[in-house]
Amino acid sequence: xxxxxxxxxxxxxxxxxxxxxxxxxxxxxxxxxxxxxxxxxxxxxxxxxxxxxxxxxxxxxxxxxxxxxxxxxxxxxxxxxxxxxxxxxxxxxxxxxxxxxxxxxxxxxxxxxxxxxxxxxxxxxxxxxxxxxxxxxxxxxxxxxxxxxxxxxxxxxxxxxxxxxxxxxxxxxxxxxxxxxxxxxxxxxxxxxxxxxxxxxxxxxxxxxxxxxxxxxxxxxxxxxxxxxxxxxxxxxxxxxxxxxxxxxxxxxxxxxxxxxxxxxxxxxxxxxxxxxxxxxxxxxxxxxxxxxxxxxxxxxxxxxxxxxxxxxxxxxxxxxxxxxxxxxxxxxxxxxxxxxxxxxxxxxxxxxxxxxxxxxxxxxxxxxxxxxxxxxxxxxxxxxxxxxxxxxxxxxxxxxxxxxxxxxxxxxxxxxxxxxxxxxxxxxxxxxxxxxxxxxxxxxxxxxxxxxxxxxxxxxxxxxxxxxxxxxxxxxxxxxxxxxxxxxxxxxxxxxxxxxxxxxxxxxxxxxxxxxxxxxxxxxxxxxxxxxxxxxxxxxxxxxxxxxxxxxxxxxxxxxxxxxxxxxxxxxxxxxxxxxxxxxxxxxxxxxxxxxxxxxxxxxxxxxxxxxxxxxxxxxxxxxxxxxxxxxxxxxxxxxxxxxxxxxxxxxxxxxxxxxxxxxxxxxxxxxxxxxxxxxxxxxxxxxxxxxxxxxxxxxxxxxxxxxxxxxxxxxxxxxxxxxxxxxxx
Numbered sequence: 205x206x207x208x209x210x211x212x213x214x215x216x217x218x219x220x221x222x223x224x225x226x227x228x229x230x231x232x233x234x235x236x237x238x239x240x241x242x243x244x245x246x247x248x249x250x251x252x253x254x255x256x257x258x259x260x261x262x263x264x265x266x267x268x269x270x271x272x273x274x275x276x277x278x279x280x281x282x283x284x285x286x287x288x289x290x291x292x293x294x295x296x297x298x299x300x301x302x303x304x305x306x307x308x309x310x311x312x313x314x315x316x317x318x319x320x321x322x323x324x325x326x327x328x329x330x331x332x333x334x335x336x337x338x339x340x341x342x343x344x345x346x347x348x349x350x351x352x353x354x355x356x357x358x359x360x361x362x363x364x365x366x367x368x369x370x371x372x373x374x375x376x377x378x379x380x381x382x383x384x385x386x387x388x389x390x391x392x393x394x395x396x397x398x399x400x401x402x403x404x405x406x407x408x409x410x411x412x413x414x415x416x417x418x419x420x421x422x423x424x425x426x427x428x429x430x431x432x433x434x435x436x437x438x439x440x441x442x443x444x445x446x447x448x449x450x451x452x453x454x455x456x457x458x459x460x461x462x463x464x465x466x467x468x469x470x471x472x473x474x475x476x477x478x479x480x481x482x483x484x485x486x487x488x489x490x491x492x493x494x495x496x497x498x499x500x501x502x503x504x505x506x507x508x509x510x511x512x513x514x515x516x517x518x519x520x521x522x523x524x525x526x527x528x529x530x531x532x533x534x535x536x537x538x539x540x541x542x543x544x545x546x547x548x549x550x551x552x553x554x555x556x557x558x559x560x561x562x563x564x565x566x567x568x569x570x571x572x573x574x575x576x577x578x579x580x581x582x583x584x585x586x587x588x589x590x591x592x593x594x595x596x597x598x599x600x601x602x603x604x605x606x607x608x609x610x611x612x613x614x615x616x617x618x619x620x621x622x623x624x625x626x627x628x629x630x631x632x633x634x635x636x637x638x639x640x641x642x643x644x645x646x647x648x649x650x651x652x653x654x655x656x657x658x659x660x661x662x663x664x665x666x667x668x669x670x671x672x673x674x675x676x677x678x679x680x681x682x683x684x685x686x687x688x689x690x691x692x693x694x695x696x697x698x699x700x701x702x703x704x705x706x707x708x709x710x711x712x713x714x715x716x717x718x719x720x721x722x723x724x725x726x727x728x729x730x731x732x733x734x735x736x737x738x739x740x741x742x743x744x745x746x747x748x749x750x751x752x753x754x755x756x757x758x759x760x761x762x763x764x765x766x767x768x769x770x771x772x773x774x775x776x777x778x779x780x781x782x783x784x785x786x787x788x789x790x791x792x793x794x795x796x797x798x799x800x801x802x803x804x805x806x807x808x809x810x811x812x813x814x815x816x817x818x819x820x821x822x823x824x825x826x827x828x829x830x831x832x833x834x835x836x837x838x839x840x841x842x843x844x845x846x847x848x849x850x851x852x853x854x855x856x857x858x859x860x861x862x863x864x865x866x867x868x869x870x871x872x873x874x875x876x877x878x879x880x881x882x883x884x885x886x887x888x889x890x891x892x893x894x895x896x897x898x899x900x901x902x903x904x905x906x907x908x909x910x911x912x913x914x915x916x917x918x919x920x921x922x923x924x925x926x927x928x929x930x931x932x933x934x935x
Contacts, residue, residue: 205380206234207624234379237625238371241383241404245529247369248362250399256392257285257361259354263295268352272392274337276351278304283322283329285358292328292355304332328355365396380628390633397631407525408624415497415517416617422499423611426483430607434600441593464576464595471569472599476606478562480504484513485555488548495520495544498551509554516551519544670876673900680881681888682896685722685868686715688745690905697744697775700751701804712752715899722866723895730834732846732864734857736880740872741901743771746847751802754809758842761799761810765860766849767821770814776802783815787833788824795836810841825859834863852880866895873903 240246251257260276261268278296282288294308296317307314308325315323322331356364370384383400387393487498497517504510523540530536670676676684688711691699700709720727731749735742746762753760764772767785772778778800786792795812802809818824837844846864848857861867869884888896 205626205628206237207379234373234381238373238381241371241381241400242366242369244362244366245525246400246403246407247366248358248529249403250396251358251361251365252285253403254392254395254399255280255282255285256365256396257288257356257358258282259356259388261352261354262348263350263352264348270388270392271351272389273395274335274391276335277338278317278319278332278351279335280353281331281333282355283331284327287327287329288355288357290357291360292353294353294355295350296332296353297350306332369400383631386637394631394633401627401631405625411518411521414521415514416614418497419499420611420614422483423607423614427604427607427611430600430604434597434604437593437597437600441590441597444590444593464573464591465598467569467572467576468595468598469602471566471573472602474562474566474569475599476603477504478559478566479603481555481559481562485552485559488552488555492548495523495541495548497521506554506558509551509558512547512551512554516544516547519547668877668879669874670871670878670881670900671873673903675878676871676881676898676900679878680884680898682869682884682898683722685718685897685899686711687900687903688712688715688741690873690902698747698751698802698804700748700755702755708748709752712748715749716752716756719866719868719897722897726865728865728895729838729842730844730846730864730866732848732857732860732867733870734848734851734867735870735872736852736876736883737850738769738853740850740870740876742850742870743775743847745868745870745899745901746845747772747775750809750843750845751805753843754802754805757808759808759810759840760843760845761812761837761841762845762847763812763837764814765825765846765856767814767818767824767856768849768854770817772811772847773800773813776811778802778811778813780813780815783813784833785815785818785821785824787815788827788829789818790829795833795840812837821856822854822859825856830863852883861891861894866897869896869898870901871898872901874905875902 258280260271260280262271262275277298292308294306296304296306299305299316304317305314306317317323317332319333320331322329324330365385365387368386370386371381374380374382383397385393385397387396481504484498491498495516497520498513504513519540523537523544526534526540527537532538673684673687689707691706691708699706700712719731722728733742733746733749743766750760750762762772763784764770765784766772773780780798780800782792782798784798787795787798792798798812798815800811800813801807802811824830834844846860848860851857851869857867871880884896884898887894
């Protein structure tokens with residue numbers, strides 16, 4: 205609570221007796237006091253007194269915690285904190301023998317502390333003593349054996365604490381202000397706030413007492429002078445009466461004397477005011493070059509002059525304080541000095557005007573006095589002289605009594621000086637204000653939901669590959685015959701063997717069955733297998749689909765129609781110098797000479813290799829020999845599978861489609877672009893008579909697709925990389 209001259213609040217702060225004597229003080233402006241409490245100088249005093257530039261932390265397993273006061277086993281006193289120019293970090297550890305070891309640098313920079321001894325390290329003078337208030341009984345504290353000492357520059361610490369300090373009025377009409385300080389340690393924040401209030405009150409009392417003491421000194425000096433003059437006048441009266449043997453005056457003389465006393469009393473009051481003004485004027489002129497405190501306006505009848513004197517003294521005190529802290533050449537003391545010079549000029553002008561007014565009043569009183577003197581001339585000379593001496597004595601007595609009264613008032617003020625503020629509540633902790641546990645948990649929960657959802661959304665948004673059978677069925681009009689899982693068995697490119705019960709073998713049997721039902725009333729015998737681009741698994745599909753038909757005791761042949769980049773022969777380790785290209789070119793007409801049996805299928809699985817790579821594959825496919833080739837193969841085999849090149853690169857597969865009963869496009873999960881499905885739709889629209897189906901290869905290769913995790917194993921594409929070594933399909 206601040207005693208605010210505008211908002212009140214003095215009822216709990218002022219002494220009723222002082223109010224009766226008109227010595228209660230003038231109060232303060234709450235807005236000004238808030239700025240004073242926020243000042244850098246006050247916070248600097250707090251930092252130095254509480255040594256807030258030293259942050260002591262107890263080392264923990266997960267984090268280090270700031271400790272203060274009773275939580276610290278040692279009291280570290282720093283004698284010269286201004287030598288700290290850069291942040292420092294030391295550590296102290298309790299040894300088994302009870303001593304403390306200080307580490308202030310590298311591994312070899314340490315010393316054993318002796319309690320009470322002063323040490324100097326890099327110019328920093330400090331001392332360590334036992335803390336009698338240390339909470340030894342607290343297990344959580346006593347178990348701590350190592351502490352970290354963080355030293356920060358005083359200026360940096362003051363700035364940080366000033367930013368953490370919040371001071372504001374509780375309302376616009378109240379004279380009560382609230383103070384908040386945020387710190388990592390509750391006890392340290394409470395100590396800092398309490399110290400800030402104590403220093404603020406102490407400085408306010410010092411300012412008030414300094415002005416009152418200066419006024420007392422002035423009054424004592426004036427009393428000594430008046431007392432000397434009064435004794436002189438009293439001596440004159442005594443000597444005059446003794447020499448003239450006077451014991452009483454006549455009734456007429458007494459009447460004139462009474463009138464003269466009234467005039468003299470008025471004259472004395474005016475002379476007293478004039479004397480005080482002249483003394484103040486002399487004081488101001490004597491200290492013109494070095495402004496000092498002037499006596500307070502006690503005894504001055506003019507209120508405006510008294511207020512100007514109080515304002516002058518406040519500026520002088522503020523200038524002295526700022527000059528002591530910031531230096532006399534700092535802009536703030538210089539500006540205050542300019543304000544003092546201007547105010548002193550106003551004071552001198554005001555005093556001059558008041559002196560002139562008092563002199564005019566004295567002239568009027570002197571005129572009345574001259575009239576009385578004219579009447580007194582008729583009194584005998586002895587009585588006249590006595591009256592004049594008594595009049596002089598009366599003036600001195602009145603002035604003496606006035607100065608005595610003012611001195612007593614100043615003494616009472618000095619003895620009963622109280623702060624203009626008081627604490628309504630002691631500093632107390634409000635608990636953890638940051639971080640807010642509930643808010644952090646809520647944010648963490650939301651992030652735990654939003655981040656995975658966002659990542660999945662972004663992956664799906666930017667993913668332009670085929671990922672599932674549902675996607676193919678939704679976006680493509682070509683039916684899906686089946687899926688082929690990703691497995692890692694690589695002993696042979698043909699995974700469909702006699703007696704095989706692997707998941708891939710079963711999937712090829714499903715595809716074989718679905719092909720038989722693809723065209724009701726007509727079982728497809730010539731099957732074309734292609735893909736959009738290499739590495740999608742068309743050759744692997746062709747071989748294993750043919751193997752599944754061979755296991756039905758059907759004769760099947762695979763035609764290696766990738767005339768530009770053949771791979772099947774190398775995968776099956778079949779070497780042939782003649783093949784499809786020779787037959788289509790007319791260099792050979794015996795099909796049996798270019799057919800090669802695939803081992804392990806009892807002459808039911810055959811391969812018709814490419815042969816030499818021709819320069820004109822498309823022209824050969826469109827030639828007359830192509831029709832003849834298909835007719836002969838139809839007579840010899842139950843099923844014919846055409847392994848064709850990717851349709852997205854060359855037109856071979858489109859040309860061969862005229863000879864096939866059904867066309868299968870192999871799509872690779874996570875590899876084939878999803879816009880390929882639109883191309884297939886266009887193919888179906890452009891050529892609705894050509895049956896077109898799809899097979900999804902390497903399903904489950906990406907582990908995030910949980911629906912395929914049950915397979916647990918996979919295979920690699922065997923046919924879309926050059927042959928560099930035996931079993932090159934192993935990847």
